[in-house]
Amino acid sequence: MKPRRTWLMAACCLCSLASGPAMAADAYPDRPVTIVVPSVAGGAADAVARTVAQGLSKRLDATVVVDNKPGAGSTLGASHVAKSKPDGYTLLLGIDATFASAPYLMPVQPFRPVEDFQPIGTLAVFPYVLVASPSAPFQSAAQLVEMARAQPGQYTYASGGEGSIHHLIMDAFQKSAQIQLRHVPYKAAPQGFIDMMGGHVDLMFIAPGTGAGPIKSNKIKGLAQSGSKVLADLPEIPLLKDSPISRNFVFESWFGLFARKGTPAEVIQRLDRALSEVMNSAEVKNQLTAQGITPRFEPATALAKRVEDDTRRFAPVVSQLRKQSDQDTQR
Template sequence: MMKMRRTTLAVLCCVAIAPLAKPALAADVYPDKTITIVVPSVAGGAADAVGRAVAQGLGKQLNASVIVDNKPGAGTTLGTQQVIRMPADGYTLLLGLDAALTTAPFMLAKLPYQPKTDLTPIATLATLQYLLVASPAAPFHSVTELVERARANPGTITYASGGEGSVHHLAMEAFQKEAGIRLKHVPYKAAPQGFLDVMGSHVDVMFIASGTAVSPIKARKVQGLGRTGVAPISDLPAMAALRDMPESKGYVFESWFGLLARAGTPASMVGRVSTALAGFMKSPEAEAQMQALGVTLTFEDPSTLAKRIDEDTKRYAPVVAKLKEQSAKP
């Protein structure tokens, strides 16, 4: 009888301990299946290129399969929402774009997620600047000519973007404010689609990631009017900075990409990804890949990425408020 009681007690203890041991075991073997990095943009853009480079490097470091899933739409919020809906098990990560995390809360009446509480930062990956480009058929060939024509004909020159609240949208709104002009917004599902229409002369101008625009500018498929960043672009050394032009004096606009996981993902798994990511991002290979993509490798820890999100959210709030005020006018 005593032996039976001891056996029963041992079984009960095993049953009680099993649920507690399971998460620890899952963390120990992580990753034991494919990891997906969701990129909230179409294939072919800067975000997609960075996501694929990181996926390849991370896969080598983890000795695991890491793939990219493009989920464009809703100003980059659709892909972000998809990650939040998935289990917090470390197998679905987000290539976070600043617009989806810092401006979307102000742009959308009802955002289906809260960046600060629904996502866990892992690292900043890269920063980039944009180029102001014009269609090959545009009747202006410089920022000065663009501004002069826009002032003479308000609301007639069109500009493309990756959607309401996207970085391309914000960049142009800030530029218009600086130059004292008003253009007509033509939003697209994703920026590369808008860029194709600029090259096809269906839309007049737009801001596009430098890595995407360099080759078409060199091939004269699109006109390059100016850059938004401070540092020169090695492949286009003659491209002037908008901040140095009298029509847009002081104008600077740069963007960033980060890697995040759904909130609640075990810290051990986040740490495993962070360590593996550091192994890749600090390598000469990563530096060369990012440079080839036209972005600046900017590897920062989780707390620094969290600080970026917080500071940019505060910085963009008044810009977005102005946009909503303008859209509310008849």
């Protein structure tokens, strides 16, 4: 009897181990889910995360909270998620630069964008508004270009740090318009925006939701925007793609939701279904649109392709920045 009893116990253990992940996935979520945002509160990424978190809370019948972890060019928050347990309880609100440029600029790469993360879906896209300090001497993008060409390096622009999306779009714009501006990096874009409003920096690219209010109240100047269509909330702001100074220039960012690679497929499927319902709801679409953000839900495969395409797109700038950093280190 003893051999038979031993065999039965072993079989029960194997069944328990085999059913464990499935049972865990069926119970998901049985505790709060956290969406980590790799930037400070108040920016576009934070706004998207909080809108999505509210919707997911209802669909998952669980608490979904937002945790802002800014720093290190948006890699601090991503690193936190990359080291988390792959169980679907710690997610990342991914930004294009977080995956396509920022980690490659660090002395030691803090995470591997493709190997460490599982895409769930694209959430939204949005253009950027080129804004200037109220004390800046130019009133339009054309005047900026004319004056910057006459005085290379004279005018300053803020960004959320080396390799941040605000840095990358301004680099692309400078190349398109054939001008040279002086970069003033900040820990996060909202900090640079505050300094620009105060006249400490001349200009920057910022999310429409952040810039719309100050533009309308004449606290800053709205010079142009980088999208392919007129902004509903800022219809008077001209498109850079239609200007002779930067013909066909279009630059739009994206936000996506990611989990730690290795998260059970059943959990990813549950998140995908819930996220699809959230992003296709009229309430969420209206909330994001009102902030100058275009809701655009895409499946995991499309989000993975965005990461791949943008990594290739930003590679020249990243390579140049790494070269400059290496030279500075050797000095």
